[in-house]
Amino acid sequence: MFVRAYMRASTRDQDAERARKQLEEFAAGRGLTIAAWYVENESGAKLDRPELFRLLRDCQPGDVLLVEQVDRLSRLRADDWRTLKAQIAERRVKVVALDLPTSHQFSASGADDITERIFDAMNAMMLDVLAAVARKDYDDRRRRQAQGIGKAKAAGRYSGRPENVKRNAAIIRMLKEGQPWSSIQAASGCSRSTLSRLARRLKETA
Known part of the structure; x- marks a missing residue:
């Protein structure tokens, strides 16, 4: 054992x-x-x-x-x-x-x-x-977070999470080099949704 x-x-x-x-x-x-x-x-x-x-x-x-x-x-x-x-x-x-x-x-x-x-x-x-x-507990915390964001938006106080410009620039560079998504995620720690969003951004600016 x-x-x-x-x-x-x-x-x-x-x-x-x-x-x-x-x-x-x-x-x-x-x-x-x-x-x-x-x-x-x-x-x-x-x-x-x-x-x-x-x-x-x-x-x-x-x-x-x-x-x-x-x-x-x-x-x-x-x-x-x-x-x-x-x-x-x-x-x-x-x-x-x-x-x-x-x-x-x-x-x-x-x-x-x-x-x-x-x-x-x-x-x-x-x-x-x-x-x-x-x-x-996970669902409750997500719901409370969404409620808090909703109130902040209604009061004009919510601007969203600031973009990690340095990390995202590095990710875009790796995408341009043709590196596999799995390798980029391992190197940067980004989520697949973030990677997908940056890939779309790169395609739109190409």
Whole structure:
């Protein structure tokens, strides 16, 4: 059994490795060693996260996917969460989250079959609950943000997020050079929607 730690933050301005010490202490307290770390700055509302799926590809049956909180793993919509759960189940990976006590038994050995099946069922239920709560929190924050922007616009105080001129100029330069979109995203950290918008801008000015 290998323990594989997954750390995520939503933007490049946030520290995705913030929880490293907590995860190390959790594993050490149970006599476990974290064999590999997977770190990325991607929204938990996105199913397409390269490091998360690299972790799953690396996993062998019985490996542990260790996260600080369930929302580091998922802020997904229900259908995307079912897709991710199916991938985890297919690889027979055990999810352990520091904020999900029912998952901690996966890091211990020696449980009999009946006990393990009971904890498995309890953990699956609680994992679903926390994933749903994480998604609701995401939706609530987005709604409050939209309401705030709407009020600011109505009052004439909203001008939108300022453009990152230096970064966008570099992206346009890479587009002109014919670099693949995946390479540009990896180098710049921009979203695909931003890349698409800049590609349209480049086409219009060509």
